[in-house]
Amino acid sequence: xxxxxxxxxxxxxxxxxxxxxxxxxxxxxxxxxxxxxxxxxxxxxxxxxxxxxxxxxxxxxxxxxxxxxxxxxxxxxxxxxxxxxxxxxxxxxxxxxxxxxxxxxxxxxxxxxxxxxxxxxxxxxxxxxxxxxxxxxxxxxxxxxxxxxxxxxxxxxxxxxxxxxxxxxxxxxxxxxxxxxxxxxxxxxxxxxxxxxxxxxxxxxxxxxxxxxxxxxxxxxxxxxxxxxxxxxxxxxxxxxxxxxxxxxxxxxxxxxxxxxxxxxxxxxxxxxxxxxxxxxxxxxxxxxxxxxxxxxxxxxxxxxxxxxxxxxxxxxxxxxxxxxxxxxxxxxxxxxxxxxxxxxxxxxxxxxxxxxxxxxxxxxxxxxxxxxxxxxxxxxxxxxxxxxxxxxxxxxxxxxxxxxxxxxxxxxxxxx
Amino acid sequence: xxxxxxxxxxxxxxxxxxxxxxxxxxxxxxxxxxxxxxxxxxxxxxxxxxxxxxxxxxxxxxxxxxxxxxxxxxxxxxxxxxxxxxxxxxxxxxxxxxxxxxxxxxxxxxxxxxxxxxxxxxxxxxxxxxxxxxxxxxxxxxxxxxxxxxxxxxxxxxxxxxxxxxxxxxxxxxxxxxxxxxxxxxxxxxxxxxxxxxxxxxxxxxxxxxxxxxxxxxxxxxxxxxxxxxxxxxxxxxxxxxx
Numbered sequence: 051x052x053x054x055x056x057x058x059x060x061x062x063x064x065x066x067x068x069x070x071x072x073x074x075x076x077x078x079x080x081x082x083x084x085x086x087x088x089x090x091x092x093x094x095x096x097x098x099x100x101x102x103x104x105x106x107x108x109x110x111x112x113x114x115x116x117x118x119x120x121x122x123x124x125x126x127x128x129x130x131x132x133x134x135x136x137x138x139x140x141x142x143x144x145x146x147x148x149x150x151x152x153x154x155x156x157x158x159x160x161x162x163x164x165x166x167x168x169x170x171x172x173x174x175x176x177x178x179x180x181x182x183x184x185x186x187x188x189x190x191x192x193x194x195x196x197x198x199x200x201x202x203x204x205x206x207x208x209x210x211x212x213x214x215x216x217x218x219x220x221x222x223x224x225x226x227x228x229x230x231x232x233x234x235x236x237x238x239x240x241x242x243x244x245x246x247x248x249x250x251x252x253x254x255x256x257x258x259x260x261x262x263x264x265x266x267x268x269x270x271x272x273x274x275x276x277x278x279x280x281x282x283x284x285x286x287x288x289x290x291x292x293x294x295x296x297x298x299x300x301x302x303x304x305x306x307x308x309x310x311x312x313x314x315x316x317x318x319x320x321x322x323x324x325x326x327x328x329x330x331x332x333x334x335x336x337x338x339x340x341x342x343x344x345x346x347x348x349x350x351x352x353x354x355x356x357x358x359x360x361x362x363x364x365x366x367x368x369x370x371x372x373x374x375x376x377x378x379x380x381x382x383x384x385x386x387x388x389x390x391x392x393x394x395x396x397x398x399x400x401x402x403x404x405x406x407x408x409x410x411x412x413x414x415x416x417x418x419x420x421x422x423x424x425x426x427x428x429x430x431x432x433x434x435x436x437x438x439x440x441x442x443x444x445x446x447x448x449x450x451x452x453x454x455x456x457x458x459x460x461x462x463x464x465x466x467x
Numbered sequence: 468x469x470x471x472x473x474x475x476x477x478x479x480x481x482x483x484x485x486x487x488x489x490x491x492x493x494x495x496x497x498x499x500x501x502x503x504x505x506x507x508x509x510x511x512x513x514x515x516x517x518x519x520x521x522x523x524x525x526x527x528x529x530x531x532x533x534x535x536x537x538x539x540x541x542x543x544x545x546x547x548x549x550x551x552x553x554x555x556x557x558x559x560x561x562x563x564x565x566x567x568x569x570x571x572x573x574x575x576x577x578x579x580x581x582x583x584x585x586x587x588x589x590x591x592x593x594x595x596x597x598x599x600x601x602x603x604x605x606x607x608x609x610x611x612x613x614x615x616x617x618x619x620x621x622x623x624x625x626x627x628x629x630x631x632x633x634x635x636x637x638x639x640x641x642x643x644x645x646x647x648x649x650x651x652x653x654x655x656x657x658x659x660x661x662x663x664x665x666x667x668x669x670x671x672x673x674x675x676x677x678x679x680x681x682x683x684x685x686x687x688x689x690x691x692x693x694x695x696x697x698x699x700x701x702x703x704x705x706x707x708x709x710x
Contacts, residue, residue: 052673057673086627095594095706096692099692101682107681145670146674149670150608395568408573409570410576
């Protein structure tokens with residue numbers, strides 16, 4: 051059994067990785083085995099910072115051969131080091147899983163010895179977990195850049211999800227801040243994995259699919275000069291070309307002194323707005339070009355949907371009883387669930403304002419953009435609407451309080467891979 | 468006004484619906500502490516197979532999912548669940564076709580909301596249930612859910628822990644689901660005495676260490692944590708109850 055100090059060191063190194071979802075895989079249990087995948091994902095606990103614990107997030111090791119300036123685990127940093135054996139990881143996973151503490155494993159590592167050696171040990175661990183311990187729960191594996199693609203592919207046949215972190219939103223920034231990671235060392239394996247996933251899909255492979263929960267990535271926002279427009283275009287390209295399931299953002303916080311890094315953090319509002327825009331792209335049928343021009347940033351005052359609606363007032367108000375679903379989804383304040391409820395309910399009778407309120411549809415913002423049976427309940431001047439929306443987004447500020455002052459927050463930088 | 472009091476079972480509820488259907492104004496409840504108005508008359512209902520079947524058949528004719536939906540809603544811990552289900556059935560029998568998607572009807576809103584709370588708690592407890600390992604290697608999870616959901620949780624864990632033996636114990640309702648490695652059943656269970664395996668405390672401690680290490684202390688957001696993981700569930704969480 052591993053000791054608590056070792057666990058602490060290796061969790062400390064992995065905890066800033068944003069991804070903790072366990073959804074998207076329905077891996078079945080086998081006879082005599084333990085665990086299965088739950089399509090919707092399951093959260094097992096919540097920490098006092100408001101984040102969920104779904105997976106056991108661990109580094110295999112925090113001993114690194116690289117010396118990246120921004121990374122807390124860089125070779126020259128004076129930190130406690132530890133390394134786990136595959137059996138130690140497996141034992142911990144099985145015992146946590148049996149007690150229903152976790153939904154699976156998130157395994158990452160610093161690069162020790164060589165990228166191939168590191169990737170090999172990750173693979174060995176996953177193989178042992180699947181074959182020896184007969185574990186069928188969720189496994190999220192980090193890809194190690196520059197590792198041999200054959201090992202990566204073997205690992206992908208056993209994991210549910212893999213991710214290569216893009217880290218920085220452009221090639222120049224990557225060169226400047228993380229020179230050991232090249233664009234090619236990140237995009238090539240991503241592309242290879244995507245081809246394997248697509249192959250399985252086209253050939254209707256049902257058992258032993260490569261990465262049933264797909265790939266994700268993560269990038270740091272604000273450590274380099276890219277605009278939100280550029281970042282979102284990159285995001286959209288990753289969704290379209292690499293078929294990623296998620297792109298995670300983590301806002302930059304200065305911890306390491308370096309003349310290559312900005313001295314001020316990016317602020318968490320920016321991260322929040324990027325996530326909002328990301329959802330509009332994935333679930334609301336928006337194109338990036340509608341949300342943000344290439345060189346521009348998202349508006350800090352309004353969420354991206356509100357900002358879009360304010361630029362397109364000629365399209366509003368829409369009649370709630372006749373507007374197509376695509377248009378309902380574009381009304382500020384109406385989300386996917388509300389839009390669904392409206393389209394279902396209106397098949398049976400015309401809805402008025404009272405009905406909407408009773409159906410628990412939030413009208414604070416939406417009322418300025420809709421009519422119910424031809425009646426309008428919002429403000430009639432553009433400036434009044436702008437003002438009301440600004441007030442309505444007061445709630446958003448409150449939500450953002452989860453992030454304390456950026457100056458006190460520790461590194462959200464993902465030094466580990 | 469008549470108040471129909473059932474024993475809390477679905478069968479008694481359907482029988483009560485049969486008797487209550489013709490009343491102009493009445494209440495169905497299983498709560499024996501119901502507030503009485505001065506003109507109220509209490510009618511105790513025991514399940515009657517014929518009435519039960521007639522109501523279920525009538526409802527199924529209108530909507531083949533209706534009976535299952537009602538049984539799900541009756542698992543709720545809300546004292547007015549029977550009334551909510553009764554109003555829903557009355558509306559269904561009036562309209563004579565599926566109403567579950569008529570999302571602007573107050574009866575449907577209320578009914579769906581009650582059912583959603585049950586399924587929502589099932590989903591939450593798939594994550595928040597905590598097992599401990601006994602000396603004999605049986606996994607034991609005590610909990611006290613708001614709704615009666617033990618048999619809804621059993622299939623999930625029976626699939627997941629196929630070759631384990633485990634017990635999920637609803638200590639509030641004195642009800643336990645048991646799985647022996649092959650099949651599961653539920654039954655009465657008062658108090659359980661469990662002798663823990665020698666490794667139990669060590670893994671509990673590792674888990675607490677993990678919980679505390681993975682937290683980012685500099686970004687506290689207690690309100691959000693409590694929103695997702697209400698305090699009433701903490702009693703059985705090793706990372707929260709200090710055991």
